[in-house]
Amino acid sequence: MQISMYRASVPVFTRALRNLAGILRKGEAFATARKIEPAVLLNYRLAPDMFALTRQVQIATDVAKGCVSRLAGVDAPVFADDETTFMQLLGRIDRCVDYLETFRPEQVDGTELKSVTLKMRSGELHFEGLPYLLEFATPNVYFHCATVYAILRHCGVQIGKTDFLGPA
Amino acid sequence: MQISMYRASVPVFTRALRNLAGILRKGEAFATARKIEPAVLLNYRLAPDMFALTRQVQIATDVAKGCVSRLAGVDAPVFADDETTFMQLLGRIDRCVDYLETFRPEQVDGTELKSVTLKMRSGELHFEGLPYLLEFATPNVYFHCATVYAILRHCGVQIGKTDFLGPA
Numbered sequence: 001m002q003i004s005m006y007r008a009s010v011p012v013f014t015r016a017l018r019n020l021a022g023i024l025r026k027g028e029a030f031a032t033a034r035k036i037e038p039a040v041l042l043n044y045r046l047a048p049d050m051f052a053l054t055r056q057v058q059i060a061t062d063v064a065k066g067c068v069s070r071l072a073g074v075d076a077p078v079f080a081d082d083e084t085t086f087m088q089l090l091g092r093i094d095r096c097v098d099y100l101e102t103f104r105p106e107q108v109d110g111t112e113l114k115s116v117t118l119k120m121r122s123g124e125l126h127f128e129g130l131p132y133l134l135e136f137a138t139p140n141v142y143f144h145c146a147t148v149y150a151i152l153r154h155c156g157v158q159i160g161k162t163d164f165l166g167p168a
Numbered sequence: 169m170q171i172s173m174y175r176a177s178v179p180v181f182t183r184a185l186r187n188l189a190g191i192l193r194k195g196e197a198f199a200t201a202r203k204i205e206p207a208v209l210l211n212y213r214l215a216p217d218m219f220a221l222t223r224q225v226q227i228a229t230d231v232a233k234g235c236v237s238r239l240a241g242v243d244a245p246v247f248a249d250d251e252t253t254f255m256q257l258l259g260r261i262d263r264c265v266d267y268l269e270t271f272r273p274e275q276v277d278g279t280e281l282k283s284v285t286l287k288m289r290s291g292e293l294h295f296e297g298l299p300y301l302l303e304f305a306t307p308n309v310y311f312h313c314a315t316v317y318a319i320l321r322h323c324g325v326q327i328g329k330t331d332f333l334g335p336a
Contacts, residue, residue, distance in 0.1 A: 011302075146310065
């Protein structure tokens with residue numbers, strides 16, 4: 001298989017999100033085993049002005065579905081940011097993965113030069129499809145997944161890099 | 169420009185590493201301003217059995233140069249893991265970026281099916297070039313860069329996601 005915009009997005013994001021779900025399941029099991037209120041982990045953050053774990057998961061899924069949707073030229077479904085349990089976060093990840101898997105390669109391939117505009121609080125960001133995928137969306141997804149990992153690792157959950165990367 | 173194995177590796181890794189260097193420079197400035205011994209930050213870790221900041225930088229650079237070298241079929245230079253200062257870590261990143269920039273697209277493009285073997289402590293890992301790049305090396309580089317970010321953020325360094333992603 002040749003590398004393509006589809007191959008570098010949908011399978012990459014679904015894999016990252018499935019690995020994130022595995023990390024969350026280990027976090028949930030840790031909370032149960034240690035009799036820690038799950039909300040303590042879900043609201044944990046590494047610095048007072050950093051997003052808590054729940055928000056990290058929300059953003060990781062939003063970036064992934066937003067990226068593929070923009071490349072394909074369709075509107076991404078909006079997920080209510082109302083998760084308060086591990087199960088609800090896992091459900092959000094499932095819904096995101098299911099959505100990503102509805103895309104066919106021909107919807108995403110060939111979008112290297114496609115004009116992509118993001119509305120941010122600070123103004124608009126303009127990209128071409130290729131740098132948007134490789135240099136904005138992909139590191140963004142990994143950033144939030146790695147932050148979830150770091151939060152749970154810091155809290156004592158026994159996870160390793162293989163949980164983040166997935167099986168070889 | 170079409171997506172290619174080269175475009176998804178060399179420019180992506182050099183960008184990630186340059187952003188990592190920027191994060192480290194902010195860490196160094198923070199140590200100076202706050203009169204914190206730099207080694208405290210360099211040896212900081214988020215959990216007792218997790219690698220410290222210095223090792224995270226070493227691994228990020230090793231994964232990046234190892235990946236492009238394996239795809240191109242050349243031996244990567246070995247860097248002595250002897251950095252004890254921010255300046256030395258920044259020098260290591262510079263050497264890695266300089267090395268990555270010696271590759272020409274034709275050395276890396278078309279390596280989607282190339283057989284790649286990694287010798288790990290736990291045994292050998294076998295990949296084809298495409299999943300090796302997209303699902304092992306790339307998340308691995310981002311994982312270690314994000315961990316450096318998380319360590320410094322946790323220590324109070326004023327950095328934001330834009331430092332990790334770089335300018336749009």
